[in-house]
Amino acid sequence: MEREKSLMNRSVNRRSLLKTGALAGGAVAIGAGLAGTTTSAFADERKSRVTRGDIDILTFLSALEQVEADLWIQYAELGGATNQGLSPIDLPFKTGLAPDYITGLLVLDGDMPQYIADNTDDEISHHSFLNNYLQSKGAKPVDLRPDFAHLPPSAVTGVPQTGRLTNLKQLTIDTKWWTRFRSDSQNPDLGGTFENAVPDLAKGQHPAIPLSDADLGVDGLGNISNHLQAIAFTAGFHFAFIEQGGSSLYPALAQNVTDLEVLRVLLSIGGSEIMHFQTWQDKAGNATNITDGNLTFPRLNIGVDPNTNVASTDAANSFQTNLIMPEPTVFLDPSLGPVAIIRPTSIAQGGAVASVVSFAQDGLFLDPATGKNTGIVDRLMRLAEAADEARRGF
Numbered sequence: 001m002e003r004e005k006s007l008m009n010r011s012v013n014r015r016s017l018l019k020t021g022a023l024a025g026g027a028v029a030i031g032a033g034l035a036g037t038t039t040s041a042f043a044d045e046r047k048s049r050v051t052r053g054d055i056d057i058l059t060f061l062s063a064l065e066q067v068e069a070d071l072w073i074q075y076a077e078l079g080g081a082t083n084q085g086l087s088p089i090d091l092p093f094k095t096g097l098a099p100d101y102i103t104g105l106l107v108l109d110g111d112m113p114q115y116i117a118d119n120t121d122d123e124i125s126h127h128s129f130l131n132n133y134l135q136s137k138g139a140k141p142v143d144l145r146p147d148f149a150h151l152p153p154s155a156v157t158g159v160p161q162t163g164r165l166t167n168l169k170q171l172t173i174d175t176k177w178w179t180r181f182r183s184d185s186q187n188p189d190l191g192g193t194f195e196n197a198v199p200d201l202a203k204g205q206h207p208a209i210p211l212s213d214a215d216l217g218v219d220g221l222g223n224i225s226n227h228l229q230a231i232a233f234t235a236g237f238h239f240a241f242i243e244q245g246g247s248s249l250y251p252a253l254a255q256n257v258t259d260l261e262v263l264r265v266l267l268s269i270g271g272s273e274i275m276h277f278q279t280w281q282d283k284a285g286n287a288t289n290i291t292d293g294n295l296t297f298p299r300l301n302i303g304v305d306p307n308t309n310v311a312s313t314d315a316a317n318s319f320q321t322n323l324i325m326p327e328p329t330v331f332l333d334p335s336l337g338p339v340a341i342i343r344p345t346s347i348a349q350g351g352a353v354a355s356v357v358s359f360a361q362d363g364l365f366l367d368p369a370t371g372k373n374t375g376i377v378d379r380l381m382r383l384a385e386a387a388d389e390a391r392r393g394f
Contacts, residue, residue: 072123
């Protein structure tokens with residue numbers, strides 16, 4: 001919480017600079033500077049209705065999609081499908097390098113390796129498309145790798161030992177997204193509060209990928225250890241945690257774009273993120289009751305709140321695993337009645353900044369050598385603030 005307050009306070013300070021003019025005109029330069037010398041994104045405004053705010057939003061989204069592509073590539077290397085079919089956009093690297101890890105993922109669903117490969121492919125395409133689109137509008141593409149791809153990946157045999165943007169070995173995962181979409185009376189945009197589905201994931205640091213070959217192996221009956229199964233289940237809940245961000249972020253930022261084509265881009269990509277989220281929240285619900293050290297995956301279909309161990313009708317509804325459709329809830333004004341929606345989507349929540357804060361709190365950017373976040377957080381925060389400052393017509 002202290003980390004979140006610090007990041008949000010810095011965001012407010014930077015916003016005040018933008019509003020007072022100290023950084024006026026620099027929002028595009030921040031994004032453009034990611035990939036080299038800044039050039040104008042508006043060389044001929046007569047031929048484009050794309051605004052500075054549109055470019056700020058697209059630049060931030062491209063940066064965040066590169067982060068997501070980086071983490072999904074790590075999941076695909078270890079747990080992705082090894083036979084991806086005949087698609088011309090199959091992943092161009094070795095996948096499924098940890099069959100024992102895949103055994104754990106298959107407990108969640110028999111198609112998990114294919115779903116992981118497909119989600120990875122999608123995020124790579126999002127980043128690539130947004131970069132191409134930025135360039136088509138005269139703006140600079142985004143590439144965070146030269147400055148920040150220094151984190152070590154899994155040491156499992158076969159995984160390329162190249163630096164990564166993200167760390168999947170020390171995650172602290174908020175699973176409140178589970179109850180947020182099952183509540184019929186609470187909406188985060190209206191101050192609603194929620195409980196974790198797996199309280200232990202929100203405490204401590206947990207690996208979502210095998211760290212090395214030492215985490216792999218099966219017993220004489222072909223069973224994996226509880227430790228490796230817990231790693232696979234952690235990944236399953238992390239998948240939905242990551243994809244909930246895009247589900248809310250795209251519709252939130254879409255409210256501030258000016259150009260209709262940019263709006264179309266955001267609504268179209270955002271829809272695929274929602275499909276990702278619903279898939280992963282469904283699969284996470286198949287996790288079985290196991291314990292590995294201080295991490296327990298609770299039984300969620302017994303009508304007991306795993307946070308309090310108290311049985312109730314509300315707990316039965318809030319944690320039931322097959323309730324994957326958004327429960328109708330209050331929206332805009334409670335007097336309008338309940339409606340099934342994506343939430344949160346309020347622009348007042350600072351969606352871009354909130355996404356960076358949540359990723360940082362998740363441990364995605366922790367440098368194991370220092371125990372601190374890498375400099376990518378500051379870079380992403382600057383881009384997020386510019387995106388949140390964007391308004392229609394500017």
